Amino acid sequence: MLDTPMAQVPLLDMSEQAADPQGFARALGESFERFGFAMVSNHGVPDDVVERAWAMTKAFFDLPEDEKRKFFVEGGGGARGYTPFKTEIAKGATHVDLKEFWHVGRELAKGHRFESHMPANLWPDRPEGFRDTFLDLFKALDDAGLRLLSAIALHLNLDKDWFEHAVEDGNSVLRLLHYPPVPADAPEVRAGAHEDINLITLLLGAEEAGLxxxxxxxxxxxxxxxxxxxVVNVGDMLQRLTNHVLPSTTHRVVNPAPERRGFSRYSMPFFLHPAPDFMIETLPGTITADRPNRYETPISSHDYLHERLVEIGLIKK
Structure with missing residues (x-):
């Protein structure tokens, strides 16, 4: 594929993965190496679950501000529950992002060994059915993510199940995002230029222009x-793990055209993380004479995540 401004991120059919896992892995890996991004259709997340989730997302963000703020955890780093408008800022940015969001994490059994790293979910009283809907969506995205990681493993000449242990009980987060209408003269962008922290991000709702x-x-x-x-993109953890063979590409959400500025934008990214104790250590197969190891010292995914949350203002030093 030519490296030209007219290039487009390819659309891959994920239903082809079962019949031709190597072919799908090659196409996904090539898209990631070229763009850091891919688009996938027939991803297996049920339409009815997605439709329920959109309805719940819009209903929740339509609630009064004081009701939403009951679920804001001061000092919690936005790990669970509600994060108000104009809280998060991209690393190095001068303006905060024009968004509010809600985080759903993995449900853990009482006494689980990661309980201290992964706080319990918060659930609003309304809209009714919110908890069940987003637990269903979390599970469906978790499953889709595992299938994508299997393709990534094959592309890297690893066993197709290589990532399974890495992400078992992983600290993944489902984010419900609301970008409210913006004034015509707003100087900010809805989400400043940034890279994602995690292994891969699975994004629903990018049909509305801006990404x-x-x-x-x-x-x-x-x-x-x-x-x-x-939309699926590589995060910084996977970039580090692969010695930049798979790049974590800078991206943003720009303000809409004037005729769309009176409309909200909603999206639901699923940030797929490894388990907190997973050590991010450069894969030997990605180290060559032409590509020396950029990261001599391994780091746990928990420590890496903490460093990055400080950088984007969700955790204070």
Whole structure:
């Protein structure tokens, strides 16, 4: 694929993975190496679950501000529950992001060994059915993510199940995002240029224009999936693990065209994380004479996540 501004992130059919796992892995890996992004259709997340989730997301963010703020945990780093408008800021940015969000994490049994690293979920009283809907969506995205990681493993010449142990009971987060309408003269962008922290991100709701990735030549490329498709991108943990063979690409959400500024934008990214005690150590197969190891010292995913949450203002030093 030519490295030109006219290039587009390819749309891959995930239903082909079962019949041709190597072919799908090759196509996904090539898209990641070129863009750090891919788009996938037929990803297996049930339509009815997604439709319920959109309805719940919109209903929750329509609630009064004081009701939503009951679920804001001061000093909690936004790990669970509600994070108010204009709280998060991209690393190095001068303006805070124009968004509010809600985080759902993995449900753990009482006394689980990761209980101290992964706080319990918070659940609002309304809209009714919120908890069940997002536990269903979390599970469906978790399953889809594992299938994508299997393809990534094959592309890296690893066993197809290599990531299973790494992400077992992983600290993954489902984020419900609301970007409210913006004034015509707003100087900020809805979400400043940033990279994701985790292994991979699975994003529902990018059909509404605004998502852009930074090309290698310095231009911004819009990412426009068809209805129902999912955007998937590499996070910094996977970039570090693969010695930058798979790049974590800078991306942003820009303010809409003037005729769309009176409308809200909603999306639901699923940030797929390893278990807190997983050590991010450069894969030997990604180290060559031309690509020396960039990261001599391994780091746990928990410590890495903490460093990054401080950088983006969700945790105070």
């Amino acid at each position: 852009e990735l930074l090309e290698k030549n310095g231009t911004w490329l819009p990412v426009k999936p068809p209805a129902g498709a999912m």
